[in-house]
Amino acid sequence: MRNTLIHNAVLVNPSLPPEVTRKGWLLMEGGRIHSCGEGEPPPEVRARAEVGIDAEDGILLPGLVNAHTHAAMALFRGLADDLPLKTWLEEIIFPVEARTVSEEFVYWGTLLACWEMIRTGTTTFGNGYFFEHRALDAVKEAGMRAVLAAGVVDFPTPSCRDPSLNVEHAIAFVNQARDEEPVRPGIFCHAPYTCGPETLVKSKEACRAHGVRFFIHCAETRWEVEEIRSRYGTTPVRHLDRLGLLDSDTVLVHGVWVDEEEIRIVAQRECSVVVCTESNMKLASGAPPIVSYLREGVPLGLGTDGPASNNDLDLFGEMDQTAKLQKLREGDPTVVGAAQVLHMASVGGARVLGFHDMGLLEPGYHADLILVRTDRPHMRPLYNPVSQLVYSARGSDVEHVWIGGRHVLQQGRITTLDPEAIQKKTALLQVQVKSHIPER
C-alpha cells in the first residue's frame, strides 16, 4: 500500500456544518489520512507521496457507510416486488431462503453485494444474515470494512436448524470473528415478533459479554406495533427497554412507528437508529420521524436494507430519497437538508457501527475515501458540492475508492474481486432460486 496524494479535488468533509474546499489535496499514508489542505500540495507533502492522482475537479469525500443491509440477499434482488411486507417475507423470502440459502449462497451473494457497494462508493457496511462466517470470507476478499452480525430467529433457519441453539450458534460466530479487524462481529436478532424475550435477553447478554453490537429490526410496521402490543401489552421500544436491551451498543433498525416518549427513551439509553427510507417506502411501512430523533440527539445512520426490498445498495439514492421524504413528511422543505443526510451516510453511520476514527476528512482517520466525477451533465454546473452529492450524484459517478488506503476501485474497475466469476455464479444461483419460488 503506497502513500497516495490526490490533488485538484473538491474536498467535502461531512461534518455538521460540512467543510467544503473548492480546490484541495489529500495525502494517505499507512492506511490513514496523513494530511489534507487547500490549493496545491506543499513540497514536503509531494515529497512523501509515492503515487499522485489528479482528481480533475472531482469531489473527494469519506467512503459511505451502509449501516444496515442483508448483503447476500442481493441474489434475491427483484425476486418479488409490489407485495405487502408480510406476504413478501412469509410467503416468498422465508420459504425461498429455507430452500436455497447455503454457505455457498451467502459467500457469492455477499461478493455480489460487495462489488456493488464498492462500485457505488460504500466502504463500510453493517450486515445481518445467516452463515456470517462465509460473509466474512467475502468481505475480506473484497477488502471492505464491516460489522457482520449473526442472524437470530426463533424458528429453524438455513444455518441453524434447531432454534434452541440459535443464540449459541451466533456466539460461536462472534468468537470466530473477534480478531478479524477491520471486520467486526455482532448479533442481529431479526425482530421482536420473531424472537421471544428469552432469545432477546440471551443475545444481548452475549453481546455485552463479548463487547459487540446488538442489532434488531424494531417498530418497522404498524402491524408489528399491534402484534407486540397484543403479545406483551406494550410497544416495541418499550418492550425492548423492559427487557433491558437498550444501551449505547444497541442499534435499532427502522424505528418508524415510535411515539415521542419512545424517542426520548431511545435517546436516554443512547441507542442508535438506522433509517432505511427506500425499503420503508417500497414496503409501505411508513416514514421514520428523523426530525424528532435529531431533536433528541439520537445517533442516526442510513441503511439500504436488503437488496430484495430496495432494490439496490446505492447510498446516493438513499440519501436523495431520505432528504426528500422527510421534507414531505414534515411539510417543510427546509428540514433534513443535504448536509444532514450526507452526515448520516458517512460519519453518522460509522459511529452507529462503532467506528470512531472513520467518516471524516481528518488527519489520523482511516483512509476510506471516494472520488466522485463532476464532468457529467447531471453534475454541472456545480454551485454547491454537498447539494450535488445528495440530489444529483449517483453511485455510478464514483470513479475511485480507497479503503484503508488500498485502491479497491480504479476508474470504475474493482481491483479486489473478479466480476466475471461473480456474474457466472450469480446466473447459476438465479436458476436455483427460481426453481424454489412457491406457487402463489
Added chain:
Amino acid sequence: MRNTLIHNAVLVNPSLPPEVTRKGWLLMEGGRIHSCGEGEPPPEVRARAEVGIDAEDGILLPGLVNAHTHAAMALFRGLADDLPLKTWLEEIIFPVEARTVSEEFVYWGTLLACWEMIRTGTTTFGNGYFFEHRALDAVKEAGMRAVLAAGVVDFPTPSCRDPSLNVEHAIAFVNQARDEEPVRPGIFCHAPYTCGPETLVKSKEACRAHGVRFFIHCAETRWEVEEIRSRYGTTPVRHLDRLGLLDSDTVLVHGVWVDEEEIRIVAQRECSVVVCTESNMKLASGAPPIVSYLREGVPLGLGTDGPASNNDLDLFGEMDQTAKLQKLREGDPTVVGAAQVLHMASVGGARVLGFHDMGLLEPGYHADLILVRTDRPHMRPLYNPVSQLVYSARGSDVEHVWIGGRHVLQQGRITTLDPEAIQKKTALLQVQVKSHIPER
C-alpha cells in the same frame, strides 16, 4: 440513417401488462420499428439489416418520455436547495432568471439538459420556458423529439418585458415552430396564480386555433389552492374548468391538491396530468393521488420538473421514487407497481404530449429506443426485467439510444453534441449566475 438490427436483447414493451421477451431482436428501418420477435432474427430480417448490434442480454425498450421539465434551468441545478417553494421561486429563481436568462442562456442550458436526457435514456420531452426558439435550436442539434411550450406569466419576463404582449409573444413562437417536426410548439401558462383569467383564456384560445397543447402548473401546493380560493372563490381545477380551459389538449402539471370531484372533472374533460414526484417531495408540496387518477382513467405522464427542483433529469430515478411514494401514500405496497410507472414514463407520457405512434415496441412506431446494460452488479440477478428497470436501473445504465432510428448515444457517448463545448460554456454561465444571486 441505416437499417439497424439489434439481437440478443431482452425486449420490454411497456404496455399494460408489459410484454417481456427474454431473448429477442428488433429491426429499425426508415426511422421506424420495422419488426421485432423472439429468438434469433430470421434470414429475411438479417438480409434487410445494414448494421447489426449484439445487445449482450441488455434490455431494449422504448426511449423514455419526460412529460414536464424546464430544460434550460439545468444551469440553475443546485443553486438553491432545502428552501420553501415560494422563497425558492420568488426570492431566488425569479430574480436570478430576470437577471441572467437570455437567448444564449436558454440555448446552452437546453443543450446541457438534452445531453443529460439522452445520456439517461430520455428521447422525448415536454418543455416550458422562455426564449423557446433558442430551445428549439438546441433540441434540433441534439436530435431529440419534444413539445416546446412558450412560457406565459402576467409579469415581465426575460423574453417578454411587456406582460400585455405575453400571449402574442407565445403565439409568435407557435407560428415559427409549427413545421419543425419532430419538435412541436405549445403554450405553457405558468400557473393560475401567475396568470389571470384573461391571459389563460387568450392562451388556450390560441392553442385551439393552432391545434397545439396547452400546459399549466395546477394544484401543486396547498398555498396555491388557498390563493386561488381567496382570489376566485374556488379551487384551481374548478377555476380552470369555469374558464373553459380543460379539454383533451390541456395538460395539467402536478395535480397534487385535488379532491375526488376535481379528479372526475379532469377525467370527463379528458385532460392529461403530469406527475412530478421528486420535485413535489423536495419542495414538500405533497404526493399526487395517482391511484385515484388511474381509477378515473386520467392519462398520466411522468416529469422530472426543472433540474433546479429535482436536481436531475433522470427518469429512472423518477420512476423508482414515484412507485415507492405511492405505496407509502396509500399504505399499500401493491399499488402503482413497476409496470404502471414504466408505462407512465414511456407510452403514457408520449400520449400526454400528443405523440400517438411512439412509446411501444410496435412495428410502425417511431424507432426511439434505448438499450440498458444488465452486466452491472446492481442489475444482477435478473428475475424480472420490468422490476429491474424501475427499482434497480439508473440512467447511467443506458448504453445506446436511437431517436427516429438515428444512433444518438453509442456506448455511452453522445454523437450529436459536443460535451466539452457545453461544459466550457456552462462554467462561464455559472460564474455569471453566481454574481446575480440576491443577498438573503
